Amino acid sequence: MEKLTERLFLREFTNQDMDAVAEFRRDPRYLEYYYRPPYTREECVRFVDECIAWSKESPRCKFQLAITDRSNGVLLGDCGVRTESVESRRGDIGYELSPVYWGQGFASEAVRVILQVGFEDLDLDEIEARCVVANERSVQLLHRLGFEETERISLGPGRGGFAARILPERCVFLLNRDKWIEHTHVF
Numbered sequence: 066m067e068k069l070t071e072r073l074f075l076r077e078f079t080n081q082d083m084d085a086v087a088e089f090r091r092d093p094r095y096l097e098y099y100y101r102p103p104y105t106r107e108e109c110v111r112f113v114d115e116c117i118a119w120s121k122e123s124p125r126c127k128f129q130l131a132i133t134d135r136s137n138g139v140l141l142g143d144c145g146v147r148t149e150s151v152e153s154r155r156g157d158i159g160y161e162l163s164p165v166y167w168g169q170g171f172a173s174e175a176v177r178v179i180l181q182v183g184f185e186d187l188d189l190d191e192i193e194a195r196c197v198v199a200n201e202r203s204v205q206l207l208h209r210l211g212f213e214e215t216e217r218i219s220l221g222p223g224r225g226g227f228a229a230r231i232l233p234e235r236c237v238f239l240l241n242r243d244k245w246i247e248h249t250h251v252f
């Protein structure tokens with residue numbers, strides 16, 4: 066999948082993206098709300114390999130796209146929407162940018178695209194996002210895109226890849242299709 070926006074080109078990952086991912090995933094600013102040591106090179110290889118593997122699945126229920134600057138091809142980060150099966154009408158999103166590129170609206174611009182992929186390509190009815198309450202940049206991004214907080218989870222183990230870690234208070238945000246359509250038209 067490839068998507069163009071005003072400033073970005075979203076595309077599938079390739080093995081050449083490894084160094085750029087490894088570079089920002091060891092930045093302390095990036096790691097602040099992950100409560101873990103810097104990602105090792107092997108973990109970054111596994112991440113990129115997994116994104117590439119998802120891109121080859123058919124039917125496809127997971128998209129994790131590289132976010133690049135459309136003017137020069139530089140990798141800025143990545144974002145994705147995932148669901149457990151093609152029958153499922155609920156999915157979740159994730160997004161991350163190199164701290165070098167924070168504060169310019171690039172993540173919001175990319176996540177708008179990924180929401181469209183979720184609601185249109187995956188035909189989801191609702192999309193969830195979870196984030197640590199203290200991660201203000203992420204919370205603001207979700208509000209900006211129309212998400213509403215539906216639940217708070219107190220300090221405890223994470224889920225999925227975060228199951229081995231104790232995470233601080235987190236919030237669950239949801240965006241349903243109607244709210245997304247309404248929000249897309251207003252802004």
Ligand SMILES: CC(C)(COP(=O)(O)OP(=O)(O)OC[C@H]1O[C@@H](n2cnc3c(N)ncnc32)[C@H](O)[C@@H]1OP(=O)(O)O)[C@@H](O)C(=O)NCCC(=O)NCCS
Pocket residue numbers: 094095096098160161162163164166167168169170171172173174195196197200202203206
């Ligand atoms: C979460 C994360 C992606 C947010 O990055 P970000 O750059 O703050 O997000 P946005 O793209 O929405 O940019 C918003 C900022 O750009 C500014 N901006 C400039 N032009 C803009 C535009 N055209 N549209 C929107 N915002 C714009 C906004 O005013 C805002 O600035 P502020 O931070 O000074 O208030 C980033 O902090 C990150 O990668 N963190 C580490 C990984 C992570 O925590 N991921 C989320 C896990 S839940």
